[in-house]
Amino acid sequence: MSLINLWVKDGYLSTPDGNSIYFWGFSKSENGPAQLPGPHMVVTQGETVTVNLYNTLSEPVSISFPGQTGVTVEGQPVQPQYSAGRLVSFVNHAEPGDMVSYTFTATHPGTFIYESGTNPHVQIPMGLYGGMVVRPADYDPNVKEYKTAYGTGTDTEFDREYLLIMGEIDPDLHQAVEEGRSYLISKYMPRYWTLNGRCAPDTMLMDNMDHLPHQPYSSMIMAQPGEKVLIRYIGAGIGNHSLHPHGNHTRIVGMDGRLLRNGNVDLSYKRFTVLVGPGQTYDQIYQWDGLGYTPENPIPITLPNLRNMGIGNVGWTMWSGSPYLGVKGDIPKGVTSFNEFGEYYFMLHSHKEPQITNWGEFPGGMMTMIAIYPSLSPDVGILT
């Protein structure tokens, strides 16, 4: 049994262009900060999950759990809430200063969204969403065949795992809510696009940066050659996001919390770009294998001279200065390289290019990197 306590509060998000944006978010503790996205819920198939929601806002708030069945409040199935004949919430809510307790059994492994079911066209874009991972009943992170997304024998083994939740921000909505002004939702116009609540390049910073107290989750994907990397996507905004990683296709093994398999027929498929729509989730396995070229087994072409290459025209680069994994080389004068150990970087981003900007400034937005390291700590890329 899992008991999860969440507090709904307000706070301010930071964007890389220096903006500070009022938002609503879930917090893990009574005195902790609201965060975007909400705390990851990681539970196990078959487990009874209770989520207590404490509302500190001045309007009703609820959580709906798309993909979960049999959600109850005080022993009764959740049901729509009305006030003076008007729909207020899809499910039971907590009034300001009050709490509501949801209980359900997580029946299916996979990736799920949780989000506000109250005034959702405002509360979800304001930040009231998060991700839930349901582990298969036989999950065991210490045994290779049992470290899977959907259970042993489902061909969903992974070495490392990452959760990326997509969202958008229209600062006008957030400012209107902060100032208690009305806002025409038909004028919704995002200026920022987020992965795990952050805009690039902040997406590539580590978890729990001191200067991003409301945006604790990194979107940096790190792995070694040949490893199976489970990438979970959740679409929490209202836009469609055509995400793709460079370096290789991903194999989509699950959608909306269901394994892509019909009996013994494997329905998984490889894609270059995955279009993530609102409320959708995807589970994918990404594997990168190099060609094995090393300084001892050199690439069979003459490498261009440094002065003939365009490197870091914005003043910085992720490149090591060498084409070989694990080797660092020369970088042009005046360019800063953020490469650590000769690792390779492959961009992962939205192919809707306006979504890789921060209020019109490129690069930014819905973009991160996949870093392939020559060696990497086993602790990296574990969701807890």
Ligand SMILES: [Cu+2]
């Ligand atoms: Cu691309």
